[in-house]
Amino acid sequence: MKRRFDLKGRAIRHSQNLYSPEVPSQDLSTKGQLGGLCNRSACLAPNATWYNWGSLAHYCFDCACLLNWDSFNARDAFKQKGMALCQPTELTSEYEKKYHERKSTRYANDLRLHEESRQRLGLSVSGA
Ligand SMILES: [Zn+2]
Secondary structure (H helix, E strand, C coil), rough: CEEECCCCCEEEEEEEEEEEECCCCCCCCCCCCCCCCCCCCCCCCCCCEEEEEECEEEEEEHHHHHHHCCCHHHHHHHHEEEEEEECCCCCHHHHHHHHHHHHHHHHHHHHHHHHHHHHCEEEEEECC
């Protein structure tokens, strides 16, 4: 069996917890709430200012972008509601809102052009 050592080179006994017990567990009480921690468990960044109408929870800007512009999510969300999955709230910064508006407008336009060309070619509306 491989022996393990701590940062000072001391051997760690098997019975010893490898994870430091001094690290306080994070308070997750605000997870997914507006202005709280991002709802994505792999993230948990503070300042969740984006609302996801699919999961009914709040996310940070980075995760909102990941969720919004994933190719499957984007098409599904725009077909269902004509908008991306995560939407700005009253706490979202103006910069993020502007970025989102530009990207959403472009996406909706591309999707419309795509459907129109499929119809012209006599193909069924994609996804239907
Ligand atoms: Zn996040």
